[in-house]
Amino acid sequence: MAHAQLLVFLIPMALFLKLAMPVDGAMAMPGCPDKCGNVAIPYPFGIGENCSATNLNSYFNLMCNDTFHPPRPQIREPEAHIEVTGISLERGEMRVLSPVNHICFTSNTTSTKSSGVGYDLSRTPFLPSPSRNRFTVIGCNTLGLITGYRGASGQYVTGCYSYCEGINSTSDGAPCAGMGCCEASIPANLTAFAVTFDLNHSKVWTFNPCFYSVVAEVGWYNFKKQDLVGHLGFIKERAQNGVPIVADWAIRNGSCPKKGEKEPSSYACVSANSYCTAVINSPGYLCNCSQGYGGNPYLSDGCQDIDECEMRKLDPKYEELYPCRKGVCQNTPGSYICKCKKGKKSDGTGYGCQPADSPDYRMVVGLSVSAIVVTAMACMLIMQLQRRRHKKEKIEYFKQNGGLRLYDEMISRQVDTIRILTEREIKRATENYNEDRVLGSGGHGMVYRGTLDDNKEVAIKKSRVINDDCREEFVNEIIILSQINHRNIVRLLGCCLDVDVLMLVYEFAHNGTLSEFLHGTDHRSPIPLDLRLKIATQAAEALAYLHSSTSRTILHGDVKSANILMDDQYNAKVADFGASTLKSMDESEFILFVQGTMGYLDPESFTSHQLTERSDVYSFGVVLLELLTRKKALYTNDFNKNESLSYRFLSMFRQNKHQAMLDPEIVDGSNVVAIEKLTKVVVQCMSPRGDDRPTMKEVAERLQMLRKLQMQATCDGENDRDVHDNFGGSPSVILHFDEMTDSSIETTKDEMISYRYQPIQMGYHLVPFPIINGPHESPFRT
Known part of the structure; x- marks a missing residue:
């Protein structure tokens, strides 16, 4: 096997001619030959050490063998001289001729002649091009192999098998x-390789005595049956001088400097107007002239300006490559310009001219101007119409959302504290209704946490349902809240009515709802009885204020723990008046409207479809029961079934077993009396008949006294007897209420036995509601 340090690469002569450009610049070192025979030898290649870049690699020094006519350039190699047939600077390619590896047989097992071809390219600037070459095997029933090394990554082996039964x-x-010949691809970075045969006998030697394997340029070989016939017939007829191989060459001992870095002393791109390009096949780089320049970038001043205008004169094909239609071509460094003569102007491409003032041009200009004017006027008209439509929509929304009714109320001085906000202000406060700002749902509204322009934190309720009932409820809530001034009722700060979806702006409660406070699963902590009484008292005072301290009676209609908010000091604030209804003090008619939540609904209102002040009392009794038991109004019992808290507690109360349902956190010796009296309030509030229930004012007074006595008992450590005496010693209404409560509890126990309970279907569970059998006198009537 010949040991040669060589590269392979092809540049067809037609391609060389195509890339040639008429530039004034040498391709070889000054005073050095630039050709050997018919092959151009550009620097860094050269004939002799002084004419080549031997400082970069000794293999750039070629020899010109003048024993041939014409002379042939060859790579200097001690063991073999490899003929060079072409070199390309721009593509970094060289085309050489390589011997053919072959083996011939004179019998099944006797080979008369064999030869191997191999190359070690590790110290050369050459590597076989993986895209321009193929490993090719010619013969019948033969296996050819190519082995070698891919840089430092390890050994490489591949091959192919060719088969045929006969020449025909x-x-x-x-x-x-695979029929008569086969091919296989070669990898990149193949620094050493050899082509061999893995066989020592032949069954087809009678008609195919010799097999051949080569690395050859893609497209060079076309199979012929004659290649299989005769002793070395293929070499004699088609490859006497070898087969062409295309090699990639590059400056292997370096790389392109990074931007801003100083160029090393061995940097090969020495010409001005040149640049460095990294190569794909193994490490290294190539040099190229910048666009608009041609020549040799490896020589000082080797890249010269291309005169595109002169090239247009030399060959018509350059007129398409460098167009200048109906203009005057003028060369510039690195490019050219196409100047227009007098009376002409650029055609818009930069590479052509046209008449400056033709009739067609004037027509086009006129039509263009007219089109622009018409378009502008149409846009202005559309914008004006959109503004009017938007303004009209806002007016319609204002009317639909009760803006006129609110305005009438403001004129009558019933609404003078409400701020009217625009949709833009609402979007800014909620970050365009960001989902991360959603606090929850209330009634028919989605509630967002917002920040107004003055950095005030607020809660913004946005209606989810767009219908007349929903609009009426929101306007109703505005009017109701605007009349209310109570520390335990959430304050309405403003509203937005000029959108299709109604919005209200409230003060923000930092500690969420009472329902979350009692039943939240995260970090459930004990709640002392004092705090529970405080919350109950404040909520009762708020509802009592709504019922009796305003100019007109206000029914909440949806009292529940989810509608009682908690501020940062755990003060209760009653909220969500979406179901509220105003009732004149002198009106006797009932309001035929019930909107509440299952578990809190007054059973009397549910069956009669009538809403009264005592309906709020019943619902508040369920809230008190939640505070006592810390169970939800509809909770899951020990049998994993949903059950009504009010129904279950009253049933246990009749059996005197209700203590089992109380929250263990508050059941201790010091709280027994207060809890029992609070239980009596709960039972009275949840009486089946509305007339048997106390008013919210009475409930609030009762809770106020309970709270004071509980605080006094906690501070002074009084015994249960003293607490009982002090609680019952006042001649006020509270004493009457207490006595009536104590005396009526037993009656309630007995009479509740006669009540029938009707199960009401609620989807996946049944909730019983009591139905009254007969009339009962209220214990609060005098």
């Missing part, structure tokens, strides 16, 4: 797919 089983021009 093949055909001329057939692709090398």
Whole structure:
């Protein structure tokens, strides 16, 4: 096997001619030959050490063998001289001729002649091009192999098998797919390789005595049946001088400097107007002239300006490559310009001219101007119409959302504390209704946490349902809240009515709802009885204020723990008046409207479809029961079934077993009396008949006294007897209420036995509601 340090690469002569450009610049070192025979030798290649870049690699020094006519350039190699047939600076390619590896047989097992071809390219600037070459095997029943090394990554082996039963089983021009010949790709960075045969006998030697394997340029070989016949017939007829191989060459001992870095002393791109390009096949780089320049970038001042205008004169094909239609071409450094003569102007491409003032041009200009004017007027008209439509929509929304009614109330001085906000202010406060700002749902509204322009934190309720009932409820809530001034009722700060979706702006409660406070699963902590009484008292005072301290009676209609908010000091604030209804003090008619939540609904209102002040009392009794038991109004019992808290507690109360349902956190010796009296309030509030229930004012007074006595008992450590005496010693209404409560509890126990309970279907569970059998006198009537 010949040991040669060589590269392979092809540049067809037609391609060289195509890339040639008429530039004034040498391709070889000054005073050095630039050709050997018919082959151009550009620097860094050269003939002799002084004419080549031997400082970069000694293999750039070629020899010109003048024993041939014409002379032939060859790579200097001690063991073999490899002929060079072409070199390209721009593509970094070289085309050489390589011997053919072959083996011939004179019998089944006797080979008369064999030869191997191999190259070690590790110290050369050359590597076989993986895209321009193929490993090719020619013969019948033969396996050819190519082995070698891919840089430092390890050994490489591949090959292909060619088969045929006879000469006539093949055909001329057939692709090398395994019948008579085969092909295989080669990898990149193949620094050493050899082509061999893995066989020592032949069954086809009678008609195919010799097998051949080569690395050859893609497209060079076309199969012929004659290649299989005769002793070395293929070499004699088609490859006496070898087969062409295309090699990639590059400056291997360096790389392109990074931007801003100083160029090393061995940097090969020495010409002005040149640049460095990294190569793909193994490490290294190539140099190229910048766009608009041609020549040799490896020589000082080797890249010269291309005169595109002169090239247009030399060959018509350059007129398309460098167009200048109906203009005057003028060369510039690195480019050219196409100047227009007098009376002409640029055609818009930069590479052509046209008449400056033709009739067609004037027509186009006129039509263009007219089109622009018409378009502008149409846009202005559309914008004006959109503004009017938007303004009209806002007016319609204002009317639909009760703006006129609110305005009438403001004129009558019933609404003078409400701020009217625009949709833009609402969007800014909620970050365009960001989902991360959603606090929850209330009634028919989605509630967002917002920040107004003055950095005030607020809660913004946005209606989810767009219908007349929903609009009426929101306006109703505005009017109601605007009349209310109570520390335990959430304050309405403003509203937005000029959108299709109604919005209200409230003060913000930092500690969420009472329902979350009692039943939240995260970090459930004990709640002392004092705090529970405080919350109950404040909520009762708020509802009592709504019922009796305003100019007109206000029914909440949806009292529940989720509608009682908690501020940062755990003060209760009653909220969500979406179901509220105003009732004149002198009106006797009932309001035929019930909107509440299952578990809190007054059973009397549910069956009669009538809403009264005592309906709020019943619902508040369920809230008190939640405070006592810390269970939800509809909770899951020990049998994993949903059950009504009010129904279950009253049933246990009749059996005197209700203590089992109380929250263990508050059941201790010091709280027994207060809890029992609070239980009596709960039972009275949840009496089946509305007339048997106390008013919210009475409930509030009762809770106020309970709270004071509980605080006094906690501070002074009084015994249960003293607490009982002090609680019952006042001649006020509270004493009457207490006595009546104590005396009526037993009656309530007995009479509740006669009540029937009717199960009401609620989807996946049944909730019983009591139905009254007969009339009962209220214990609060005098």
